[in-house]
Amino acid sequence: MSKQSKAKRDKRKKLQPKRPINRLNAQQPVQNHAVLTNEEGQVVAAIGLQGTEWLLAIGGQTMGNADNPVPMLAMLKHLSNVQEKEGRKVSLEYSTQLQQLIDDLAADEGKTADEYLSQLVSEFEGVEGEEGEEGDDADAAGEDAPAADQAAEPAADADATPAASDDKPQA
Secondary structure, eight states: OOOTTHHHHHHHHSSOOOOOOOOOTOOOEEEEEEEEEESSEEEEEEEETTTTTTEEEETTEEEESSSHHOOOOOOHHHHHHHHHHHTTOEEEHHHHHHHHHHHHHHHHEEEEHHHHHHHHHHHHHHHHHHHHHHHHHHHHHSSSSOOHHHTHHHHHHHHHHHHOOSSSSSO
C-alpha cells in the first residue's frame, strides 16, 4: 500500500455526489384531507392520509388511525357544531377524495352525502346525551332505588368488594 493511498481515497470520496441516507422505517408524508380551523386560521384538528392509513390529529397530536376516515370526519363535523354552539367560529374543509368516499358510501345506503354525514354526526350527539342521562340515572338510583336499578347495584358492590379486601393502598 502506498503512502498516498489514503489521500487518494479521501479525494475520490469528496468528488462523489452525496447520497441520501435511506432509513428502514422512513415515514411517508401525511396528506391532509380534512382540516378544522378556528377564526384565527389555526388548525384545531385534521384528518390525513399516510400511505394507506388515515390519521386523526387534534391539537398537533395524532389521536388515532383507521382504515375508514368517514367516522373521523363525522367526529370533526360534530366538534365543529359544538364549537359553533359555544360561539366560536370554525370552518371544516375537506378534500374531493374524501367527498367522493362519502358520496359512494351514501349512495350504497340510498342517501345523499349530506344526509349520510348528518346521520353519523347525530350518532355522536346521541352519545353525549346518553352520558348525561347515565349520570342522572345514577343520582336517581341513590335516592329511589327502583327494581330495575337494584339489579345494577350488586354489580357495583362486587366492584367495590375486591378493592376493600386488598391490603394494598389503591393508587
